[in-house]
Amino acid sequence: MTALVTHFEIFAEQPAKLAEFYRELFGWRIEKAPGVDYFHIQTAPSEEKAIRGGLTYRPIPGPRSWVHYVWVESLDGAVERVQRLGGSVLRPKTAIPKTGWYAVVEDPEQNIFAVFQPDPNAMPDPEPD
16 A cells, blocks of 8 residues: 555645635635645545645745655655655654654655655644743
């Protein structure tokens, strides 16, 4: 099951406004997730044919493109391999609450993608007082 593209994300300065753009352009179903600044994207009426995505605030200065996420067995192992093979980390390991962990990386030619490890117990570290 690993190494599959699990979903994509579109980054925006104004996610709600950009969500409307993609609704109108492609007819995608885009709904805001309750309690977080995140919009879920369904690209087709049928779950079987759809690749799911998300739209959220830009977490890093770039890219100005969509980011594809690749499912991996071990996020830490994948990040280590990216660096060993000449790539770099743009956003370190980050929790997606109760979903998993991800990191945004780039290959040696500066092509950006993300790696994702599912974990229903993933939670960000509590913020210090």
